[in-house]
Amino acid sequence: MLPERQQLADLLKALGEYNRLSIVYELCHCDEPQNAMCLCENCTVDASVASRHLKTLAQEGIVEVEKKGRERIYSLNRVEIARRLRTLADQIEGLPEQTSVGSSS
Amino acid sequence: MLPERQQLADLLKALGEYNRLSIVYELCHCDEPQNAMCLCENCTVDASVASRHLKTLAQEGIVEVEKKGRERIYSLNRVEIARRLRTLADQIEGLPEQTSVGSSS
DNA sequence: GACGTATTTGTACAAACATGCAAATATCTC
DNA sequence: GAGATATTTGCATGTTTGTACAAATACGTC
Numbered sequence: 001m002l003p004e005r006q007q008l009a010d011l012l013k014a015l016g017e018y019n020r021l022s023i024v025y026e027l028c029h030c031d032e033p034q035n036a037m038c039l040c041e042n043c044t045v046d047a048s049v050a051s052r053h054l055k056t057l058a059q060e061g062i063v064e065v066e067k068k069g070r071e072r073i074y075s076l077n078r079v080e081i082a083r084r085l086r087t088l089a090d091q092i093e094g095l096p097e098q099t100s101v102g103s104s105s
Numbered sequence: 106m107l108p109e110r111q112q113l114a115d116l117l118k119a120l121g122e123y124n125r126l127s128i129v130y131e132l133c134h135c136d137e138p139q140n141a142m143c144l145c146e147n148c149t150v151d152a153s154v155a156s157r158h159l160k161t162l163a164q165e166g167i168v169e170v171e172k173k174g175r176e177r178i179y180s181l182n183r184v185e186i187a188r189r190l191r192t193l194a195d196q197i198e199g200l201p202e203q204t205s206v207g208s209s210s
Numbered sequence: 211g212a213c214g215t216a217t218t219t220g221t222a223c224a225a226a227c228a229t230g231c232a233a234a235t236a237t238c239t240c
Numbered sequence: 241g242a243g244a245t246a247t248t249t250g251c252a253t254g255t256t257t258g259t260a261c262a263a264a265t266a267c268g269t270c
Contacts, residue, residue, distance in 0.1 A: 005130070006123055013121030015193075017228080018106065018114045025110070028196055037246065046230055051247060053228090070237040070246045082198035085190050088120075091133055093187035122258080142216065151260055156217055158258090175216045175267040 011084060014060040019043045020053045024062065027076040035071040116189060119165040124148045125158045129167065132181040140176040 015021055023039050040050030054074060057063045062081055066073045120126055128144050145155030159179060162168045167186055171178045 001123065005126060009121050009123045009126045011121070012117045012126070016114050016116070016118030016121045018111055019228085021110060021114045021117070024197065028199065035246075045228085047247070048231080048249080049229055051249090055248090072247070076197060078198050082194040085194040085197070089187040089190040089194070092129065092181060092190070093183045094133065124258085140216075150258085152217070153219080153261080154259055156219090160218085177217070 008084065008088065011060050011062070011081075014056050014062060017053075019045055019049070020057060023050070023053060023057065024076065027063065027074060035068075035073055037071075039074065113189065113193065116165050116167070116186075119161050119167060122158075124150055124154070125162060128155070128158060128162065129181065132168065132179060140173075140178055142176075144179065 015024065022043055026039055026042050027034065036050055036054055037047065039054070040047050043050060045053075054063065054065075054072075058065050058074075061077055063074045064077055066075070120129065127148055131144055131147050132139065141155055141159055142152065144159070145152050148155065150158075159168065159170075159177075163170050163179075166182055168179045169182055171180070
């Protein structure tokens with residue numbers, strides 16, 4: 001079993017749940033990082049559930065956490081996650097691998 | 106609950122399982138569509154399991170099926186899936202929505 | 211029609227998962 | 241220190257999911 005592929009599957013699985021995806025979208029649309037209470041207002045779920053979802057997202061590197069007093073401030077790991085999704089999109093679309101494209105005529 | 110968001114979550118969940126993702130990769134790398142038996146050789150799973158995974162992928166529009174005698178020929182829905190992944194990547198990265206970009210200076 | 215191959219479906223099962231509630235922990239304010 | 245707020249953790253629970261095996265179905269070949 002390829003660990004790299006497993007990691008990608010884990011990333012996709014983390015994004016592939018409605019409430020977690022909603023949290024990600026919520027973080028998309030705010031310029032400033034948000035705490036968990038703010039993020040769980042959007043979902044109808046309990047705070048403990050939001051906490052667990054955020055833990056999952058953090059474990060997959062989707063969000064970054066910063067302690068600030070009694071709050072945890074979450075921010076999206078925009079560049080890295082977008083990059084991984086685009087890499088998959090490129091592979092699926094059948095684009096050539098990124099190994100010195102355009103050289104050696 | 107937003108149906109569009111749910112559909113995207115379902116797509117990501119379908120891709121977010123190791124054996125299913127392996128099938129997708131396998132279809133990536135062959136030019137010609139493949140039947141289910143060929144695809145399940147890569148995973149260590151039973152043929153019935155591959156059948157169910159392919160059904161899941163087909164339901165999400167990830168693969169297309171064509172009956173050919175007693176075989177089912179599967180092919181990747183490359184453009185559409187790549188497009189949906191890139192749309193998500195764009196949203197996550199915070200790029201502006203695709204509504205007449207570049208007009209009206 | 212008999213047989214072989216490809217695929218699906220029924221059944222069972224263990225593991226993972228999403229969830230809510232209550233309790234615990236951490237930290238701020240007074 | 242008491243009380244309030246933010247978050248995590250323990251526990252219970254119902255659901256989903258990935259899997260294997262056997263049986264059923266579909267179809268080509270002889």
